[in-house]
Amino acid sequence: xxxxxCEDLAFAYDGVTVLRHLxxxxxxxxxxxxxxxxxAGKSTLMKGLLGLKKPSAGTVSFGEELRxxxxxxxxxxxxxxxxxxxxxxxxxxxxxxxxxxxxxxYAKAEKDRADRNMQALEITDLKDRCYRDLSGGxxxxxxxxxxxxxxxxxxxxxxxxxxxxxxxxxNMYRLIERINKExxxxxxxVSHDMQAAxxxxxxxxHLGEDRQxxxxxxxxxxxxxxxxxxxxxxxxxxxxxxAAGKEKKPRAASPEPEEKGEKEKxxxxx
Amino acid sequence: MFGLILExxxxxxxxRALCMGVLVAVCSALLGVTLVLKRxxxxxxxxxxxxxxxxxxxxxMNAAPLAVAIxxxxxxxxxxxxLTENSKIKGDAAVALISTGALAIxxxxxxxxxxxxxxxxxxxxxxxxxxxxxxxxxTGTVSAVILVMFVFFYNRIFxxxxxxxxxRATGLNAKLYNTVIxxxxxxxIVVGMRMMGSLLISSLVVFPAVTSMRTCITFRSVMICSAxxxxxxxxxGLVISYLYAAPTGASIVLCNIAAFITFAAVQKGRECLQxxxxxx
Numbered sequence: 001x002x003x004x005x006c007e008d009l010a011f012a013y014d015g016v017t018v019l020r021h022l023x024x025x026x027x028x029x030x031x032x033x034x035x036x037x038x039x040a041g042k043s044t045l046m047k048g049l050l051g052l053k054k055p056s057a058g059t060v061s062f063g064e065e066l067r068x069x070x071x072x073x074x075x076x077x078x079x080x081x082x083x084x085x086x087x088x089x090x091x092x093x094x095x096x097x098x099x100x101x102x103x104x105x106y107a108k109a110e111k112d113r114a115d116r117n118m119q120a121l122e123i124t125d126l127k128d129r130c131y132r133d134l135s136g137g138x139x140x141x142x143x144x145x146x147x148x149x150x151x152x153x154x155x156x157x158x159x160x161x162x163x164x165x166x167x168x169x170x171n172m173y174r175l176i177e178r179i180n181k182e183x184x185x186x187x188x189x190v191s192h193d194m195q196a197a198x199x200x201x202x203x204x205x206h207l208g209e210d211r212q213x214x215x216x217x218x219x220x221x222x223x224x225x226x227x228x229x230x231x232x233x234x235x236x237x238x239x240x241x242x243a244a245g246k247e248k249k250p251r252a253a254s255p256e257p258e259e260k261g262e263k264e265k266x267x268x269x270x
Numbered sequence: 271m272f273g274l275i276l277e278x279x280x281x282x283x284x285x286r287a288l289c290m291g292v293l294v295a296v297c298s299a300l301l302g303v304t305l306v307l308k309r310x311x312x313x314x315x316x317x318x319x320x321x322x323x324x325x326x327x328x329x330x331m332n333a334a335p336l337a338v339a340i341x342x343x344x345x346x347x348x349x350x351x352x353l354t355e356n357s358k359i360k361g362d363a364a365v366a367l368i369s370t371g372a373l374a375i376x377x378x379x380x381x382x383x384x385x386x387x388x389x390x391x392x393x394x395x396x397x398x399x400x401x402x403x404x405x406x407x408x409t410g411t412v413s414a415v416i417l418v419m420f421v422f423f424y425n426r427i428f429x430x431x432x433x434x435x436x437x438r439a440t441g442l443n444a445k446l447y448n449t450v451i452x453x454x455x456x457x458x459i460v461v462g463m464r465m466m467g468s469l470l471i472s473s474l475v476v477f478p479a480v481t482s483m484r485t486c487i488t489f490r491s492v493m494i495c496s497a498x499x500x501x502x503x504x505x506x507g508l509v510i511s512y513l514y515a516a517p518t519g520a521s522i523v524l525c526n527i528a529a530f531i532t533f534a535a536v537q538k539g540r541e542c543l544q545x546x547x548x549x550x
Contacts, residue, residue, distance in 0.1 A: 050439040069441035075433065084307060084432060087488040094429040098440035104422040130487035150440045 001063045003028050003154065003186055004049065009058035011044045017056065017210065018044055024205055024215040028063075028153070031180045031187045033197035036207035042190045045207070046158055049188070065153070069098050072151030072185075074143050076158050081139075082132065088142050089127045092118055095149030110149075117145040120183070121175065137168035144175070148185070155179070157189040161196075173200055194231065198222065271513075278512045287398040287465060287518070290406055291504045293413035294462040298471075299478035299500035300420050301455050303493055304431045306479040312362055313350050313452070314472040316369035317459050320346040322468035323372035323379075325393045330383040336408065339460045346372070347456040351448060396467030396519035398508075405464055412457045419450070420493075427451075428489050470519040474500065477526035484533040485540075499529050 002025040009022035019041035026032055036042050047053035048060060050073060072095070095117075096110035118124045121141045126134065131142060140160060147155050160176065161169040177200055180187045191197050197204065204221040206214040213226040221227050278284050298314075305311055321343050328338035346368060353364035380390050392400050420427065429437040430447045438444045455475070462471045482495035507522030514521075 052435070052438055069439075071439065073436055073439040075435045075439075078433065078435075080307060080309060081432065083483075085483050085486055085489060085492045086428070086432060090428065090489050091432065094425065094432060095436075095440070097425060097429050097437075097442065104425065106425065133487070146436070150436075 002026060003063045003066055004060065006060050007058050009048065009060060010056050011041065011048055011053060012056040019207070019210055022058070022212050026186060026188060028186055029184060030203050031201045032189070032203045032205060033201035034188065034190045034205045034207065035194060035197055040207040041210060042207060043158065046156060046190055049156060070151055070153065072147035072155040074147045074155065074157040074160055076162060077139065084132055086131045087128055088123060088131060089114065091131055091142050092145045092149060095146035098150050113149055117148040121145045136164050137172065140164065140172060148179070151185070154186040154188065157187065159190055159192065161193065274513060275509055278509065283399060284512065286401060286406055288505070288508060290401060290409045291465060291508060292501055293409050294458060294465065295474060295500040295504040296497045297413045297416040297458050298462060298474040299496040300416065300493060301451060301458060302475040302479040303496055304427060304451055305455065306476060307431050311476045312365040314455060314459060314475040316350055316365040317343050317346055317456050318463055318468040318471045319369035320372040321460050321463050322393055323376035326376035326379045326390065329389060330379050336460065340457065343456040343460050344453055347452040348449070351452045394467050394469050395517060396463070396465050396470060398465055398518050401464050405461065409461045412461055416454050416458065466519040466522065470523055473523045473526055477530060481526070481530045481533045484537040503529055
């Protein structure tokens with residue numbers, strides 16, 4: 001039996017259906033990327049999988065070895081967390097709570113688990129640092145470590161690279177790939193980033209305007225109309241951005257590099 | 271001066287005030303950390319105003335003040351929590367509506383019945399003389415519940431405060447925790463209001479948490495530091511108010527302001543030190 005299977009799934013807000021006829025399966029070890037534009041219902045589906053939102057029709061069923069609360073979740077960051085006084089260790093440990101039943105305190109097993117996951121994500125040396133003082137990429141690693149503490153099988157990532165700079169983004173994708181390949185954890189990721197999705201994922205679920213446009217392996221996906229229209233869209237945006245950049249250059253772009261240059265010079269002098 | 275302080279504690283009402291005050295200070299500081307971090311600080315303020323309205327009505331009806339105030343304020347806590355979670359009127363506006371509304375109702379009731387007398391003055395700005403034996407018992411019970419909860423559910427409270435969605439996704443009943451925290455806040459505010467006054471009680475919730483967040487970097491240290499700072503400020507404020515015959519509530523808040531400025535200065539100093547180290 002599949003790890004997670006959804007049959008004719010639909011979600012509605014206040015009676016208005018935002019997603020319908022979803023049919024897909026996730027097997028152990030898969031790397032599924034959920035693609036779609038803003039408002040396509042990606043976050044809603046995410047909430048549905050986590051059991052935070054009840055489907056208006058259809059079912060989400062979990063394989064024998066997985067319970068709904070055993071999914072590790074990497075949510076998008078909230079403004080509350082930006083200035084939250086907590087050490088990295090405290091945050092990572094809080095991922096272990098789900099497996100503790102009514103026991104009030106962490107035992108050695110939980111502490112070891114947190115240490116292991118911090119080591120795997122190379123954040124052990126940050127463990128006594130304050131969460132709010134970390135860079136965006138480091139914060140994401142901390143939250144990823146917490147998600148790993150909450151699961152042995154599946155992690156759900158909600159736009160894990162949003163707001164990260166390009167280099168950090170690549171590192172984050174590599175990290176997720178390692179989690180999938182080396183630790184054997186199934187990855188379900190919501191993303192905008194088509195290129196990365198088709199590069200790393202094994203399966204793609206493409207949502208568009210309240211329904212499922214495609215579900216299947218990544219290879220099959222490259223031959224679909226949905227892929228090409230999405231890619232064309234990306235290309236169009238790319239071309240448009242380039243054109244816009246060229247137009248702006250003579251006016252806006254010229255003072256900036258000079259300023260930067262000056263700053264760098266000052267730093268060198270210091 | 272030490273003689274005076276010793277003399278202060280020969281009065282039974284002073285000892286009572288000290289015991290109650292310390293319990294209220296510790297509990298409100300603990301609750302305050304989660305409320306401030308969850309951006310619910312104004313709920314404390316709103317609830318204290320509702321408390322004033324309830325006390326005014328109780329006096330007008332000649333009922334026991336706390337018997338009326340407690341259920342009303344708890345109901346208001348539920349309402350505010352629901353309003354901040356999901357409604358068309360957004361959180362801060364909802365709090366402002368309810369708190370000013372309750373204040374207006376209280377003032378209206380008072381002016382139509384007894385008029386503005388010392389009772390009303392005490393409700394607004396607090397008095398250490400107004401506390402009865404029953405109040406002490408109630409404070410003790412509420413504080414015991416809060417302390418036990420914070421010891422046994424500390425890790426879960428952290429999880430719900432830091433990231434409610436994640437907590438819910440991993441099976442914690444975040445709504446229940448929120449409700450329990452709101453009810454306990456309501457209780458501690460009603461109890462503490464007698465001493466601090468309804469206009470000043472929310473400072474006990476907000477100040478210690480914000481103060482300790484200046485310098486502490488772990489959740490645990492913020493919790494402990496808030497409780498300690500809150501207790502020290504309360505005792506100092508009480509002594510000052512005795513020595514200089516100053517209003518108790520206001521003295522305690524002034525101590526809290528001093529603590530806040532000190533901690534903020536330490537934070538600034540540290541930042542300056544760090545940046546100068548970096549540039550070297």
